[in-house]
Amino acid sequence: MLETICEVMLDAYKRNWITSRDGNCSIRYQDRDHFYITPSGVRKQTLQPDQFKKIGIERGYYDQPPRLQYSHRELDYTQISSNLRPSGELPLHFGLQREIVDDTRVVVHVHPTYCIAAMHADIDLSTISRSFPELNRYTRVAPTVGDVAPISQELADWCHNNLGLDSGGNIQYNIVGIRGHGVVTVDTTPWRAYEHIERLEHICRIVLASGVKC
Ligand SMILES: [Zn+2]
Numbered sequence: 280m281l282e283t284i285c286e287v288m289l290d291a292y293k294r295n296w297i298t299s300r301d302g303n304c305s306i307r308y309q310d311r312d313h314f315y316i317t318p319s320g321v322r323k324q325t326l327q328p329d330q331f332k333k334i335g336i337e338r339g340y341y342d343q344p345p346r347l348q349y350s351h352r353e354l355d356y357t358q359i360s361s362n363l364r365p366s367g368e369l370p371l372h373f374g375l376q377r378e379i380v381d382d383t384r385v386v387v388h389v390h391p392t393y394c395i396a397a398m399h400a401d402i403d404l405s406t407i408s409r410s411f412p413e414l415n416r417y418t419r420v421a422p423t424v425g426d427v428a429p430i431s432q433e434l435a436d437w438c439h440n441n442l443g444l445d446s447g448g449n450i451q452y453n454i455v456g457i458r459g460h461g462v463v464t465v466d467t468t469p470w471r472a473y474e475h476i477e478r479l480e481h482i483c484r485i486v487l488a489s490g491v492k493c
Pocket of ligand 1: 301302388389390429460461
């Protein structure tokens with residue numbers, strides 16, 4: 280599926296949803312204690328599966344009383360990837376991948392034009408979804424995250440919170456917008472995740488064309 284992620288990121292680039300080195304994606308298979316994440320700063324037009332970073336997930340009980348805590352560390356993968364760093368949005372992906380439920384989990388982060396334009400125009404993406412049943416039917420849109428710095432723990436925490444992530448890895452929504460920045464979407468395959476973005480982007484374009492704020 281890493282090849283499919285490369286196709287998805289190339290498609291996002293062709294749609295102007297990212298510039299060359301933007302965007303990131305991760306995937307975890309249900310029965311593995313690691314996940315793969317796109318490397319930092321690699322051009323998405325030429326992204327290859329052997330460039331991905333492999334990240335191990337570790338659990339431990341610390342503090343008194345003991346409390347389950349998670350940490351991550353880079354694992355050996357390929358020669359090429361050993362010279363690369365993981366995406367700067369690793370905290371965002373790690374939080375969504377450290378516990379998963381039932382199936383493969385894919386997390387995609389890109390910067391779709393009309394989603395960002397709608398948020399810039401003070402339109403809450405979760406409000407839009409209520410007015411358009413075709414969006415609502417397949418894609419659950421979370422309340423928008425406000426202005427937070429990219430590649431920060433704060434961005435990760437707000438995205439986890441607004442997506443409705445619980446300690447067992449359940450997630451309430453499929454996609455969340457980050458004001459002035461982009462979207463994060465979660466599903467079981469790269470293309471399924473991508474379709475949430477496509478659907479929301481399409482509706483945002485229509486809403487902006489109408490000039491009505493929903
Ligand atoms: Zn971004």
